[in-house]
Amino acid sequence: MKIVNKDFRISSRQRNQMIDITGQVGSLVAQSGITNGDVMVYCPHTTAAITINENADPSVAHDILLTLEELVPHHRPGYRHSEGNSDAHCKSSIIGCSRQIPLKDKSLNLGTWQGIFFCEFDGPRSRRVIVQIRGE
């Protein structure tokens, strides 16, 4: 059993943005030398998240961000948090700050249309992504 901890940085350019990080995660998996196991992609920030969805057509990411903005508006009567980014905290908990992907035959066992996205909800910012690869 081998456990490999890595991280990398990314920069978001918009307040709400989904950034495809499948390539970076896949490279770390390849470098780890692990054949069979799983990968945890973890976001250590409270106004961002990790999701897996279609990365072939960029309209899908657009429509997910649009839906989240309509469900969780930037300003809502009753918000108490003084930093003005309560919406970003809510979206982070709705989407979740990590995802786990099976690793098989030395690569991510994603579905045909699946990509891994870092979801920025309070950008633009410099962010960090933690990747833990486990297996044999």
Added chain:
Amino acid sequence: MKIVNKDFRISSRQRNQMIDITGQVGSLVAQSGITNGDVMVYCPHTTAAITINENADPSVAHDILLTLEELVPHHRPGYRHSEGNSDAHCKSSIIGCSRQIPLKDKSLNLGTWQGIFFCEFDGPRSRRVIVQIRGE
């Protein structure tokens, strides 16, 4: 440390449907011979998801699907994705494409009322569920 990768197929019959897969996952756990560890149930599709909720009263699944349909309507002004299933992609990211369950004494350590559901958001379709069992 043993890592067992399995998968199975299911068929959904409606556009939105929650299918109880607790039995299939539990059988794979029993067959694995693993006593202590965890199970990842992973959906390799971008218009479906995995959740854990009550499977005693089918009204609970009905009410979850109703809530998701009201929050994320099939058609929303502004959607750009041309396949007409943006709602299904959004629901997939809100619910999440995988869940992890502790495994103890050779069985799923679910709560009394918990079952594992495959959530179809763009059916009817034939779908695949990946199950990874890890432990000793």
Added chain:
Amino acid sequence: MKIVNKDFRISSRQRNQMIDITGQVGSLVAQSGITNGDVMVYCPHTTAAITINENADPSVAHDILLTLEELVPHHRPGYRHSEGNSDAHCKSSIIGCSRQIPLKDKSLNLGTWQGIFFCEFDGPRSRRVIVQIRGE
């Protein structure tokens, strides 16, 4: 590879409440003697959930609960589940019943502002939290 299963009980005092359990989970990690690996925090209940978000300013938890209550009202025309807590089941599936956190150098590898919360959606109740720590 070592796998440690623990659990502890908490009591909620309100119908909707986010309870910071970072300290309890961190203590179990310290007691486990595991240096490098991961932790699964699992809620075995179908009307509660686990999330990670800011625990410095309590307004953040308030704003997340407010948002969830506005998105998923206690009573919605069409709910069929007779126990009157369909909203709590929906919130449980939206937030998710578990989270996974990387463990590094004998402690939780959380971000600066991250804490672990048990989310009660149908309290007040006595609840159980399962913690599985894995690694070396």
